[in-house]
Amino acid sequence: xxxxxxxxxxxxxxxxxxxxxxxxxxxxxxxxxxxxxxxxxxxxxxxxxxxxxxxxxxxxxxxxxxxxxxxxxxxxxxxxxxxxxxxxxxxxxxxxxxxxxxxxxxxxxxxxxxxxxxxxxxxxxxxxxxxxxxxxxxxxxxxxxxxxxxxxxxxxxxxxxxxxxxxxxxxx
Amino acid sequence: xxxxxxxxxxxxxxxxxxxxxxxxxxxxxxxxxxxxxxxxxxxxxxxxxxxxxxxxxxxxxxxxxxxxxxxxxxxxxxxxxxxxxxxxxxxxxxxxxxxxxxxxxxxxxxxxxxxxxxxxxxxxxxxxxxxxxxxxxxxxxxxxxxxxxxxxxxxxxxxxxxxxxxxxxxxx
Numbered sequence: 001x002x003x004x005x006x007x008x009x010x011x012x013x014x015x016x017x018x019x020x021x022x023x024x025x026x027x028x029x030x031x032x033x034x035x036x037x038x039x040x041x042x043x044x045x046x047x048x049x050x051x052x053x054x055x056x057x058x059x060x061x062x063x064x065x066x067x068x069x070x071x072x073x074x075x076x077x078x079x080x081x082x083x084x085x086x087x088x089x090x091x092x093x094x095x096x097x098x099x100x101x102x103x104x105x106x107x108x109x110x111x112x113x114x115x116x117x118x119x120x121x122x123x124x125x126x127x128x129x130x131x132x133x134x135x136x137x138x139x140x141x142x143x144x145x146x147x148x149x150x151x152x153x154x155x156x157x158x159x160x161x162x163x164x165x166x167x168x169x170x171x172x
Numbered sequence: 173x174x175x176x177x178x179x180x181x182x183x184x185x186x187x188x189x190x191x192x193x194x195x196x197x198x199x200x201x202x203x204x205x206x207x208x209x210x211x212x213x214x215x216x217x218x219x220x221x222x223x224x225x226x227x228x229x230x231x232x233x234x235x236x237x238x239x240x241x242x243x244x245x246x247x248x249x250x251x252x253x254x255x256x257x258x259x260x261x262x263x264x265x266x267x268x269x270x271x272x273x274x275x276x277x278x279x280x281x282x283x284x285x286x287x288x289x290x291x292x293x294x295x296x297x298x299x300x301x302x303x304x305x306x307x308x309x310x311x312x313x314x315x316x317x318x319x320x321x322x323x324x325x326x327x328x329x330x331x332x333x334x335x336x337x338x339x340x341x342x343x344x
Contacts (some may be wrong), residue, residue: 012298012323012340013314014186025320118306126184126306132323132340134290134298137316142185144309148197151184151304153334162325166336168184168304 002098004045005125006107006114007037008141012130015138016109021053025133029160037127041066042103045090047113048072051083059083060108069093071113091120111143118146124170126151132162174270176217177297178279178286179209180313184302187310188281193225197305201332209299213238214275217262219285220244223255231255232280241265243285263292283315290318296342298323304334 009026010016017023028034044060044067051070054060059082060068068083075085086093090113097105104125107117117123128141151168158164181198182188189195200206216232216239223242226232231254232240240255247257258265262285269277276297279289289295300313323340330336 012300012338118308128184130338132325132343134314134318134321134323136290136314136318136320142306142308146306146308148308149306151306151334153304153330153336156328156330156336158325158328162323162340164325164328164338166184166302168334171304 002102003104003124004094004107004117004122005037005041005104005127006109006117006123007125007127008109009129009131010141011133011135011138013134013136014140014142015135016111016141017053017139018135019138021049021139023053025135026131027161027163029163032129032159032163032165037106038066040104041106043097043105044068044108045093045105045113045117046070046083046108047110048075050108050110050113054108055081061106090116091122094122109141111140114141115143115146118142118149121149121170121172123149126166126168128166130164130166132164174274175276175296176266176279176289176294177209177213177276177299178281178289178295179297179299180281181301181303182313183305183307183310185306185308186312186314187307188283188313189225189311190307191310193221193311195225197307198303199333199335201335204301204331204335204337209278210238212276213278215269215277216240216280217265217277217285217289218242218255218280219282220247222280222282222285226280227253233278262288263294266294281313283312286313287315287318290314290321293321293342293344295321298338298340300338302336302338304336
């Protein structure tokens with residue numbers, strides 16, 4: 001089955017960005033690569049705000065071949081700027097994609113979309129990169145407001161500059 | 173120097189307890205022991221609410237020999253029930269204890285006391301035990317409202333049932 005993997009960098013206190021949406025505190029150490037993760041996905045899911053603050057970095061994933069869905073009630077639906085804007089419910093999109101052949105799907109955030117996915121129990125894998133900083137305030141990856149979801153630890157690794165990755169699978 | 177170590181179990185989403193102050197989701201695996209940590213401390217710091225919900229478990233640490241301070245503006249100051257109630261500012265207590273010989277000091281929480289300690293930059297070591305659960309709501313270990321504090325990764329270990337410990341030192 002095509003899985004939905006939530007994969008993001010966060011501070012020790014669980015923030016994906018500062019209040020002003022900057023994320024300068026996140027880093028990718030030289031001995032760490034996103035490529036193995038990018039190789040297993042062909043789809044990315046983003047909320048509108050996450051799309052707005054990351055679009056200048058280029059398309060999600062390895063670029064070509066990754067289909068990105070931006071969930072937004074405000075923006076006009078349709079394909080443009082290399083992504084697909086949609087007003088569909090995420091669970092409908094995920095269910096349809098799971099019936100089609102393909103690779104895994106990357107839930108890129110932000111917090112509001114993550115909460116919706118967790119409410120609907122759509123997250124199969126958690127892949128967190130924890131940078132060694134307490135930010136003290138910011139935009140949380142896991143805003144409160146979804147039922148308890150248990151996971152199974154799959155692995156934990158450390159990289160230079162103190163990055164730790166934690167990998168979990170949903171335990172249903 | 174006597175260090176202040178924040179050592180606590182949390183969910184993946186950073187909660188020390190459910191909204192009703194229960195913490196049934198936390199566990200200590202058989203292959204994990206708090207004893208090495210208890211051996212390095214002789215002092216514990218608690219907020220009033222944390223004291224109220226943990227006092228039935230017995231005195232903090234290994235028991236005898238650990239001096240526990242409960243910070244409370246409401247309760248009458250003085251020594252009783254095996255702990256010292258105080259209205260002093262935490263930074264004054266820590267500063268005084270650091271001038272006396274002794275072991276390290278355990279910041280047991282809860283979140284409001286942790287925030288105060290982080291505002292005053294009193295936390296030297298972070299020692300987190302992460303249980304493989306997203307709780308979805310609860311009492312956060314790191315409530316927002318303190319300046320950014322950077323740390324250095326010292327170690328990470330995993331134990332049975334998916335507990336991961338992350339150990340950090342303050343990088344000043």
